[in-house]
Amino acid sequence: MDKIVVLDFGSQYSHLICRRIREFSVYAELVPFDISVEELQKHNPKGIIFSGGPSSVYSSDAPLPEEKIFDMDLPLLGICYGHQLIVNKYGGKVKRANKEYGSSLLTIDNDADLLNGVGESVRAWMSHGDEAEEIPPGFKVIGHTESAKAAAIASSEKYIYGIQFHPEVVHTEQGNEILKNFVLKVCGAKQDWTMKGFIDSELEKLSKIEGNVLCGVSGGIDSTVAALLIHKAIGERLKCVFVNNGLLRLDEEKEIEEMFKNNFKVNFTSVNAVKSFLGKLKGVEDPEKKRKIVGEEFVTVFTEFAEKNGPFKWLAQGTLYPDIIESGVSKGPAAVIKSHHNVGGLPDWLNLDILEPLKELYKDEVREIAKILEVPEKLFMRHPFPGPGLAVRIIGEVTPKKLQICKLASKIVEEELMEANLYRNVWQSYAAVGDDKAVGVVGDERKYGNIVMVRVVDSIDAMTADWTRLPHGLLEKISNRITNEIEDVTWVTYTISSKPPATIEPQ
Ligand code: XMP
Numbered sequence: 001m002d003k004i005v006v007l008d009f010g011s012q013y014s015h016l017i018c019r020r021i022r023e024f025s026v027y028a029e030l031v032p033f034d035i036s037v038e039e040l041q042k043h044n045p046k047g048i049i050f051s052g053g054p055s056s057v058y059s060s061d062a063p064l065p066e067e068k069i070f071d072m073d074l075p076l077l078g079i080c081y082g083h084q085l086i087v088n089k090y091g092g093k094v095k096r097a098n099k100e101y102g103s104s105l106l107t108i109d110n111d112a113d114l115l116n117g118v119g120e121s122v123r124a125w126m127s128h129g130d131e132a133e134e135i136p137p138g139f140k141v142i143g144h145t146e147s148a149k150a151a152a153i154a155s156s157e158k159y160i161y162g163i164q165f166h167p168e169v170v171h172t173e174q175g176n177e178i179l180k181n182f183v184l185k186v187c188g189a190k191q192d193w194t195m196k197g198f199i200d201s202e203l204e205k206l207s208k209i210e211g212n213v214l215c216g217v218s219g220g221i222d223s224t225v226a227a228l229l230i231h232k233a234i235g236e237r238l239k240c241v242f243v244n245n246g247l248l249r250l251d252e253e254k255e256i257e258e259m260f261k262n263n264f265k266v267n268f269t270s271v272n273a274v275k276s277f278l279g280k281l282k283g284v285e286d287p288e289k290k291r292k293i294v295g296e297e298f299v300t301v302f303t304e305f306a307e308k309n310g311p312f313k314w315l316a317q318g319t320l321y322p323d324i325i326e327s328g329v330s331k332g333p334a335a336v337i338k339s340h341h342n343v344g345g346l347p348d349w350l351n352l353d354i355l356e357p358l359k360e361l362y363k364d365e366v367r368e369i370a371k372i373l374e375v376p377e378k379l380f381m382r383h384p385f386p387g388p389g390l391a392v393r394i395i396g397e398v399t400p401k402k403l404q405i406c407k408l409a410s411k412i413v414e415e416e417l418m419e420a421n422l423y424r425n426v427w428q429s430y431a432a433v434g435d436d437k438a439v440g441v442v443g444d445e446r447k448y449g450n451i452v453m454v455r456v457v458d459s460i461d462a463m464t465a466d467w468t469r470l471p472h473g474l475l476e477k478i479s480n481r482i483t484n485e486i487e488d489v490t491w492v493t494y495t496i497s498s499k500p501p502a503t504i505e506p507q
Pocket of ligand 1 (some may be wrong): 291384385386387388392428462499502503504505506507
């Protein structure tokens with residue numbers, strides 16, 4: 001398989017470069033900027049990309065790639081900081097400039113190769129402090145903006161290119177075309193990265209493993225797809241366990257059991273641990289304590305299952321690529337392979353090796369595999385759900401009554417968004433409940449009932465979020481249904497705080 005290697009100099013967009021390249025079916029991998037040439041050669045790349053980064057090439061601690069990389073004679077594209085590295089290395093001059101952040105008009109001066117077919121001018125996304133003042137001998141300017149005279153440079157003979165802007169972000173028009181020109185035309189990489197191909201090669205690898213595999217499934221897409229792949233490869237030697245902690249969405253445990261047993265036909269056990277989880281949570285109000293209790297209880301139940309149903313050789317997890325690498329100048333991916341066990345804290349004496357069949361994949365690639373494996377669409381279109389479940393959506397103590405209100409109200413929110421065809425457009429949607437009460441009139445009587453908070457947010461990655469401007473008619477319908485259908489609820493509020501300063505979950 002042809003591969004493009006992206007050296008990570010710490011830009012928040014480094015990951016996106018790989019994603020964009022994989023979107024046109026070429027495999028791309030992010031590696032630390034200080035990777036050795038020997039390591040790099042093992043990847044056998046068709047081309048190299050230097051990512052952007054927050055540093056200046058002139059600062060004393062500027063991250064630099066190993067010198068010998070420039071002697072590898074491979075096509076090279078530098079983006080932003082990577083562009084400045086190239087200018088500096090080949091004898092040009094980088095100067096401090098006014099910070100430029102946002103969209104600029106890039107005029108194309110030469111569309112022979114890298115900028116081929118993108119038109120006469122495009123909007124390009126800039127995010128930089130330094131810029132190229134003099135270009136190196138042997139290079140030519142192929143694009144400029146009003147403030148950056150050498151916004152794109154090329155040495156077509158050496159196959160080396162530098163661009164000041166970020167082609168990987170959606171705000172750069174034709175950004176994908178520019179990446180394609182580099183990857184497909186300059187590097188000559190073949191478009192042979194497909195999810196069907198991935199499934200075939202992964203099944204071949206998985207079918208060689210020996211011993212039994214234990215897989216904790218949550219009903220989420222990652223653990224489900226990991227389990228299905230392993231099941232396809234080793235059948236009954238995979239045992240899936242699902243822990244029902246009583247903190248799930250309404251009837252979710254039944255749906256998950258039905259799906260695994262009847263649709264997927266895998267070896268599946270649902271452990272009903274509702275009593276022990278809710279028992280441990282009794283009287284606990286502090287959100288972090290609740291999180292800790294849920295995590296610890298999960299490990300206890302899971303360990304008991306493993307002891308009774310073992311021996312197991314492997315613990316399978318649905319870890320994804322972004323989980324195992326963390327962009328950062330000082331610590332490249334290899335250095336920060338975290339103790340990223342989704343099932344953290346399992347006792348060492350269980351002595352399980354970790355199996356992570358999805359660890360090279362992004363979420364959208366996992367979704368594609370889910371489609372190929374015929375996972376019901378309902379599952380992979382579902383909104384993210386926090387590990388500690390409703391324990392963090394119930395403010396204060398988790399009581400059976402608040403749990404019931406939270407489940408029923410959330411169900412109404414989801415149903416109404418689906419009915420309005422808005423469910424897929426929003427990032428998360430749910431109802432939360434606390435101990436606040438307000439007076440209402442039920443029948444002819446005054447009633448002091450619970451207040452339910454409806455939260456619907458838009459987000460791209462959960463790092464920031466904006467409250468969704470739902471139509472008033474829809475809010476009214478949600479409110480009416482919640483107060484009519486759920487006993488003891490008298491008021492419904494809609495949360496209009498964005499993140500930051502709020503968070504997505506109330507706790
Ligand atoms: P916040 O509330 O921090 O949430 O804005 C960001 C994203 O993370 C999810 N979330 C959690 N997920 N364990 C999880 O597995 C947790 O303790 C947890 N807390 C928040 C939240 O649903 C949102 O998608």
